Amino acid sequence: MENNKKTLTLGLKPHQANAGMGEPISSMIKKQLVVSVYLISGIKLQGVIIGQTDEGVPSISLRNGCDQVVYKHAISTICPAPGQFLYE
Secondary structure, X not given: OOOOHHHHOOOXXXXXXXXXXXXXXXXXXXXXXXXXXXXXXXXXXXXXXXXEEOOOOOEEEEEOOOEEXXXXXXXXXXXXXXXXXXXX
């Protein structure tokens, strides 16, 4: 049986695999949740996600005293702050 890569990337092309993060991130933007963003380098960023891009280089914008752009390929985990829920 042939290995179908579409099942491994949620129906997305390999270069679009990070695009699957769009729905949860959009919900965090809409609710203006305070989040902790853990990068694969081990760095922890905290703030509110204020935007994202899906064209060109996938990234999110984070406001935490100063605005930062974080590339999605560098993100390991995004967690809402304690007491805040993404879905109710």
